[in-house]
Amino acid sequence: EADIYQTPRYLVIGTGKKITLECSQTMGHDKMYWYQQDPGMELHLIHYSYGVNSTEKGDLSSESTVSRIRTEHFPLTLESARPSHTSQYLCASSEGGGQNYGYTFGSGTRLTVV
Amino acid sequence: AQRVTQPEKLLSVFKGAPVELKCNYSYSGSPELFWYVQYSRQRLQLLLRHISRESIKGFTADLNKGETSFHLKKPFAQEEDSAMYYCAPKAAGNKLTFGGGTRVLVKP
Numbered sequence: 138e139a140d141i142y143q144t145p146r147y148l149v150i151g152t153g154k155k156i157t158l159e160c161s162q163t164m165g166h167d168k169m170y171w172y173q174q175d176p177g178m179e180l181h182l183i184h185y186s187y188g189v190n191s192t193e194k195g196d197l198s199s200e201s202t203v204s205r206i207r208t209e210h211f212p213l214t215l216e217s218a219r220p221s222h223t224s225q226y227l228c229a230s231s232e233g234g235g236q237n238y239g240y241t242f243g244s245g246t247r248l249t250v251v
Numbered sequence: 252a253q254r255v256t257q258p259e260k261l262l263s264v265f266k267g268a269p270v271e272l273k274c275n276y277s278y279s280g281s282p283e284l285f286w287y288v289q290y291s292r293q294r295l296q297l298l299l300r301h302i303s304r305e306s307i308k309g310f311t312a313d314l315n316k317g318e319t320s321f322h323l324k325k326p327f328a329q330e331e332d333s334a335m336y337y338c339a340p341k342a343a344g345n346k347l348t349f350g351g352g353t354r355v356l357v358k359p
Contacts, residue, residue, distance in 0.1 A: 178351065179349055179352070180295075181349075195346075
């Protein structure tokens with residue numbers, strides 16, 4: 138089934154560890170995004186990509202990095218996790234072209250750094 | 252700076268009553284406007300977009316360019332409408348900016 142998948146759903150990890158949050162979509166979408174959301178707060182765009190080998194930083198500064206080597210895959214990496222990185226991370230994708238397409242969101246990864 | 256404001260954090264209404272969620276935006280140009288909804292334990296999903304002028308699940312949204320508002324309305328709220336609602340303008344570059352969200356609680 139064409140969809141967008143995020144793994145893991147929940148992750149508890151110690152300070153200083155390197156982590157990668159996975160995001161894959163099978164819809165053939167060109168554009169992909171990462172949002173960060175603290176509980177009860179706004180979603181903030183931290184990274185986006187318009188296609189393979191294209192990545193840009195979003196409106197909210199983040200210590201994470203992303204890569205887009207394949208159309209369907211857009212992983213997010215934290216080289217050294219800190220408690221301040223504790224948050225929910227949402228991945229989304231959208232079709233290219235026309236301006237009136239919405240996003241399809243994944244289920245999110247809730248990250249806790251202890 | 253581009254901003255979107257949802258002034259109500261929580262709206263509590265009784266079943267059958269009307270509900271209106273306010274959204275005001277501050278954008279240059281003419282952004283596309285969307286409403287997203289997140290039901291309990293479900294993903295964030297698209298509810299409706301202004302360009303379609305559609306009614307989804309009884310909800311409609313009116314774009315008022317003069318007031319730069321995009322309020323979401325439903326004349327008769329149902330219990331299944333209880334959810335978190337986000338207003339989201341999309342500016343150039345296909346990037347969505349989300350408001351802070353409004354939690355709607357529909358009481359029986």
